[in-house]
Amino acid sequence: MTEDRTITLVVVDDQATVREALAVMLGLAEDVAVVATATNGAEAVEAAGLHHPDVLLMDLNMPVMDGVEATGRIHRAEQDTAILVLTTFDDDESILAALHAGASGYLTKEADRATILHAVRTAAQGQAVLAPEVQRRLLTLASRATPAAPPNDLGVALTAREREILGLIGEGLRNREIAAKLVISEATVKTHINNLFAKADLHSRADAVRYALRNQRSGPEYQR
Template structure:
């Protein structure tokens, strides 16, 4: 995105002071335009349909309709809109629920302006954005012993290396980190990711993260 083609953004938060401060702060960036604000999830769904924003900054705990339900609805009808959660909650349940609903990023409200702006720009490029503390929680979840799931169990015929890379994506690792961990080139990582995306029908890295998390928590099919 450029100044001539700025990132269109909707800010959703039930607290007026927070919502207005975020809208003003982010709209000051030359490459971001706040096209609307919303006070709850129902308004967020309406704003997403009306304005078709590139990114939607979403709170979780709101009246009328919460952020998780709104995220799921928007992701189902507007998959091209990246939904970036910005909330006070960093517990496992909130993080997993938001990612499974379709969020492509998760930040906490103690994030500073530069961090939020960077996350908005990254999300607009179709990449997953996780706050360090959120990534830490996902890594902790990933380290828990879980039953292995064979490729045929979920109907996707991935190679062992593709399964390995999928797991690392689910842990929040980016391509350079995956390459370093597996001692392979980043180009090789990209090739494996392209192959597994094609096999699994993923449209974004967020889809891969959610799928990897579901594999680790097979009892939860949200």
């Protein structure tokens, strides 16, 4: 979507008070239009197919169909819809399941309006959005990764620098922050990102985050 276009949003939560509060709260923003709400994953899939929203705000623990399964179905069918998880759960299993299913971001319900609204706007631009506590958990998981992890299914080889930048994207850093951390220019960072995106057939930073999680420190993508 372009930056000056209204972001269409679907809000999914089985708790009526939460769902309605989110819809009203986010709908007050001038650049956000809540086009539908849903009470479970099955309704979310239906709403996504009907409205093709820019962003879908997804709860995880719901009846009929949970948020992880719904995320997977929507991600496969609606490639242009960014799925942003908003849930009370921040355990490793829930985080990884949602991201592997295709979620573009993961927030907990402790997030305030400004944080959620920023996340919606960021997700709409194809960027990954991770709550600080989620980033910490992912870093912990990455530090525990061993050579026994599953090999990369894409069979591509990244350079050491591309691998390093991919890891920093997985941590949620922007280009400017990556450049500062690695003491290189932002233009150089963009060049490396373009190269690794082309090699791994990635189309957004959200894709890169999922790719980094799926191939933590193992497989042929880490060959020099």
